[in-house]
Amino acid sequence: MIIALQLYLTEIRLSFLTVQAVSHQYAGTDVKVLNNVVLPIQENEFFTLLGPSGCGKTTLLRVLAGFEVPTQGKVLLDGQDIVRIPPWKRPVNTVFQNYALFPHLSILRNVTFGLKMRGMSRAARHKAAHDALALVRLEAFVDRMPSDLSGGQQQRVALARALACKPRLLLLDEPLSALDYKLRKEMQGELKRIQQETGTTFVFVTHDQEEALAMSDRIAVMQQGRLEQVGPPSDIYDRPATPFVAGFIGDSNLLPAEPGAGGRLYLSGGTDLGVPGAAEAQVMIRPEALKIDTDGPLSGVVNDLVYSGAATRFGVTLNDGSGTVQIQQPSASVSGISIGDLVSVAFDPNQLWVLDR
Amino acid sequence: MLIMVFVSLVERAPDGGVVWGRFTTVAYTQFFYEENLLGEMSFNSDYMQIYLRSILLAGFTVLATFVVGFPTAMYVAMQEPGRRALLIFFLSLPFWVNLLVRNYAWLLLLRANGLLDQALMGLWITSEPLNILYSNTAIAIGLTYSFLPLMVLPIYAAMEKFDFSLVEAAFDLGANRVQVLMHVIIPGVKGGIIAGCLLVFIPGLGSYVTPVLLGGSKSLMIGNLIEAQFAAARNWPFGAALAFVLLLMVVLAALLRALLLRHRQRVAP
Numbered sequence: 001m002i003i004a005l006q007l008y009l010t011e012i013r014l015s016f017l018t019v020q021a022v023s024h025q026y027a028g029t030d031v032k033v034l035n036n037v038v039l040p041i042q043e044n045e046f047f048t049l050l051g052p053s054g055c056g057k058t059t060l061l062r063v064l065a066g067f068e069v070p071t072q073g074k075v076l077l078d079g080q081d082i083v084r085i086p087p088w089k090r091p092v093n094t095v096f097q098n099y100a101l102f103p104h105l106s107i108l109r110n111v112t113f114g115l116k117m118r119g120m121s122r123a124a125r126h127k128a129a130h131d132a133l134a135l136v137r138l139e140a141f142v143d144r145m146p147s148d149l150s151g152g153q154q155q156r157v158a159l160a161r162a163l164a165c166k167p168r169l170l171l172l173d174e175p176l177s178a179l180d181y182k183l184r185k186e187m188q189g190e191l192k193r194i195q196q197e198t199g200t201t202f203v204f205v206t207h208d209q210e211e212a213l214a215m216s217d218r219i220a221v222m223q224q225g226r227l228e229q230v231g232p233p234s235d236i237y238d239r240p241a242t243p244f245v246a247g248f249i250g251d252s253n254l255l256p257a258e259p260g261a262g263g264r265l266y267l268s269g270g271t272d273l274g275v276p277g278a279a280e281a282q283v284m285i286r287p288e289a290l291k292i293d294t295d296g297p298l299s300g301v302v303n304d305l306v307y308s309g310a311a312t313r314f315g316v317t318l319n320d321g322s323g324t325v326q327i328q329q330p331s332a333s334v335s336g337i338s339i340g341d342l343v344s345v346a347f348d349p350n351q352l353w354v355l356d357r
Numbered sequence: 358m359l360i361m362v363f364v365s366l367v368e369r370a371p372d373g374g375v376v377w378g379r380f381t382t383v384a385y386t387q388f389f390y391e392e393n394l395l396g397e398m399s400f401n402s403d404y405m406q407i408y409l410r411s412i413l414l415a416g417f418t419v420l421a422t423f424v425v426g427f428p429t430a431m432y433v434a435m436q437e438p439g440r441r442a443l444l445i446f447f448l449s450l451p452f453w454v455n456l457l458v459r460n461y462a463w464l465l466l467l468r469a470n471g472l473l474d475q476a477l478m479g480l481w482i483t484s485e486p487l488n489i490l491y492s493n494t495a496i497a498i499g500l501t502y503s504f505l506p507l508m509v510l511p512i513y514a515a516m517e518k519f520d521f522s523l524v525e526a527a528f529d530l531g532a533n534r535v536q537v538l539m540h541v542i543i544p545g546v547k548g549g550i551i552a553g554c555l556l557v558f559i560p561g562l563g564s565y566v567t568p569v570l571l572g573g574s575k576s577l578m579i580g581n582l583i584e585a586q587f588a589a590a591r592n593w594p595f596g597a598a599l600a601f602v603l604l605l606m607v608v609l610a611a612l613l614r615a616l617l618l619r620h621r622q623r624v625a626p
Contacts, residue, residue: 065529087528100526104544113540114530165530 015040015076016201017064017169022073024059024225033059034070035225041203046195048204050212051222052248057205060222061171064203065094077168088117093162094171097178099154101146107133107157108142114165125164132164133157135194152183159191163198172204176211188215209249213237221245243355246284253285253325257354265354269320271297274349282355287313287328289351292337296346300325302339307331316345358604365597375593384598404582408602411579414493415561418500419508419554425501426508426553431542433509434516445513448506456503460570463499464490467571491573499567504560508553515549551614559607579603 019039025032033056041047049057062068064075066087074081082090093114101110111132115125133139136156146154155175162170172191176184192215195202206212212219213233221228221236221244229241240246243254257265257273258280265277273283292314303324304315312334314327327345337343368379391401433444451459466472469486477483489495519542527541543550565580572578577585579599586596 067525067528087525088531088533092529094526094529096522096526098522100520100522102523102526102541102544104547113527113532117527117530117532117536117540161530 016043016045016078017041017203018074018076019060019064020074020076022060022063022070022075024056024063024068024070024072032225034063037073037222037225037227039220039227039230041201043201044199046192046202046204046215046217048206048212048216048219049222050206050209050219050248051228053207055222056225057207057222058173059225061094061173061203061205064169065092065171066090091168092171093165093167093169094173095155095158095162095175097173097175099146099158101154101157101161103146105146106142107138107144107146107149110146110157111161111164113161118165128164128166129160132160135163135197136160136190152179152187155179155187156190159194163194163200167200170200170202172202174205174207176206177208184211191215213249221248223248239353240284240355243282243284246353246355251287251326251328253287253290254282254355255285255322255325257281257283267298267320267322269298269318269322271320273352275352275354277354279356284353284355285325285347285351287326289347290325290327291329291346292316292327292334292343293346294344296344298345298347300343300345302337302341302343305337305339316343318345361597361600361604365594365601367594369592369594372591381594384592384594387595388598388602404599407577407582408579408606410493410576411562412606414496414500414578415558415564417497418504418561419557421497421501422505422508422557423550423554426505427512427550430509430512430516430549433513434519435521441517445510448509451502452506456566457570459503460499460567463495463502464570467495467498490571491576493572493576495571496568496576496578499571500561500564503564503567504557507556507560511552511556512546512549515546515552519545548618551617555610555614558610562606563603 018041019037022034022037023032024034035056037056037060049060051057059068063070063083066082066085069083073083075083077091082092102113105113108126108129111129112125115128120128130139130142133142136159138153138156138160141149141153141157146157149157155178158175175191176187179187188211191202191204204212204215213236216233218230218232219236220230223244229236229245231239236245236249240249240252246252246254256268257277258268259278260266260272263276263278265273265275265281265283267273275283298318298320300316300318302314303317304313306313310331311328312331314334314337315324316327317324325345364375365384366380366382368376368381368383370376386398388404389400390398392398429448433441433448436444467490468474469488469490471490473489474483474486477487478485489498523541523545524537527537532540563580564578565584568576568578568581572581583596583599583603586592586599590596
């Protein structure tokens with residue numbers, strides 16, 4: 001226990017950015033938008049805050065940017081508490097959700113704005129601006145006005161404008177949510193490339209779990225102002241810490257399980273799950289880990305069937321009363337099955353994940 | 358307006374009115390020269406001084422209403438919508454009272470041993486009456502008070518449309534409060550500022566009631582001069598000519614505005 005605590009403290013001390021027990025309440029309300037958030041973030045990390053709207057992820061970002069002073073807690077950047085430092089003195093820049101480009105300034109003057117405010121010479125800021133615009137592949141647009149640009153281009157200018165300041169920490173507030181699907185996919189790759197090329201620490205806010213899984217080095221899942229889980233994408237997906245994370249990230253089947261003979265867990269209908277457990281629990285099975293097979297241990301009736309090209313998704317109501325499960329498998333393997341059919345369902349115990357009830 | 362131009366170009370009749378059909382430019386030469394009893398013309402700067410005083414007073418009013426009005430408009434625009442409506446209501450409340458009455462109120466405040474003097478002397482700030490009334494200072498105070506809402510309202514309208522997330526973006530990029538004001542907010546509401554300045558400057562230039570009540574005989578403004586020519590002096594052509602010069606100045610101010618706005622809307626290739 002003490003060793004674990006020491007390791008924990010060491011990690012906190014060595015972190016590049018540490019959110020230390022931050023709680024925040026907006027004046028005149030009694031809801032804690034942030035509730036004792038503890039978060040170490042490493043240098044050069046692509047870190048994502050993920051959660052449904054209203055979970056506090058944007059408030060946390062605003063605390064990091066300096067637009068909100070939290071009611072409690074500290075934010076340490078390189079070991080220094082920055083909570084009281086105003087946003088214009090922080091080595092932190094933000095890419096805003098609505099881009100917030102200055103409409104009266106050309107692209108060049110938008111990108112040089114931050115440098116000009118810091119008193120950089122004209123020649124130096126033009127060079128920095130051209131470098132930043134080259135990074136987002138918009139060198140040719142220096143003389144345009146923001147209103148001449150498409151949403152995706154404005155997004156890149158906002159990114160260049162923030163990166164031109166060479167921030168220690170770059171905050172991105174749902175920057176891709178206003179873009180269409182194809183552009184969003186493209187920008188995901190671009191952001192990842194730029195993050196690696198510049199070696200800047202990115203803190204990225206999104207409610208899109210797919211986006212978070214695809215881009216992040218680590219993800220923090222938030223709900224109602226609390227951190228539910230912090231870890232790399234594969235941990236979050238395969239080993240969710242709470243039922244909320246299991247339900248929020250990807251599709252999942254959560255089934256109630258009870259301990260039984262041999263110290264293993266059983267479904268309520270008596271099916272041996274093949275995993276050890278001594279207390280009531282919930283087991284999570286991803287739809288792709290279940291399989292309609294000729295001789296599975298479970299059986300049920302198909303009540304829903306959605307064909308989507310390569311894969312087909314079934315809703316199967318289990319006969320043992322455990323509920324309805326989602327199953328996804330390659331379409332080719334299930335061509336004969338239709339709604340109303342009685343099927344048997346198989347699973348691999350290695351792909352089960354046990355959660356505390 | 359054509360009648361005005363026409364009247365300014367004909368001869369005056371001795372008892373007021375004009376002699377129709379006899380054209381002369383004497384009304385305009387009168388603006389610069391006066392004719393003595395011997396018929397010699399000499400340069401006379403009296404009228405130009407009145408115009409200059411009017412321009413200076415109107416200009417000062419623009420400046421003063423901007424200094425007071427800009428922060429007011431910004432404060433109102435940053436309130437919650439419900440509170441904004443209430444504040445705007447209070448701001449426009451003075452408009453419900455006749456301009457004459459409002460200026461008369463200032464007369465009572467500013468006169469020797471009036472409320473202002475009593476207050477200042479009571480607080481031991483001054484030891485004798487300031488004698489503000491019947492001076493350019495009194496006119497400036499009266500005009501600033503009268504035209505303040507005309508400055509606040511257009512700036513407020515522009516502020517209401519202004520995207521305040523740009524202010525956060527500028528803070529984020531390292532701009533301090535002054536820099537945000539100069540580089541983001543003022544350019545963002547420039548249209549409202551120009552409109553407010555014109556709305557104050559134009560009627561300020563031609564104001565009549567305020568100088569009559571608060572200015573003395575030494576502080577004539579254009580409006581009073583024109584009125585005097587039509588009424589007391591019975592010199593319609595000269596009155597019309599004075600009015601036409603005033604009109605030209607207003608047009609000039611409007612052109613200046615168009616020029617400033619075109620500069621803003623210019624889009625680089």
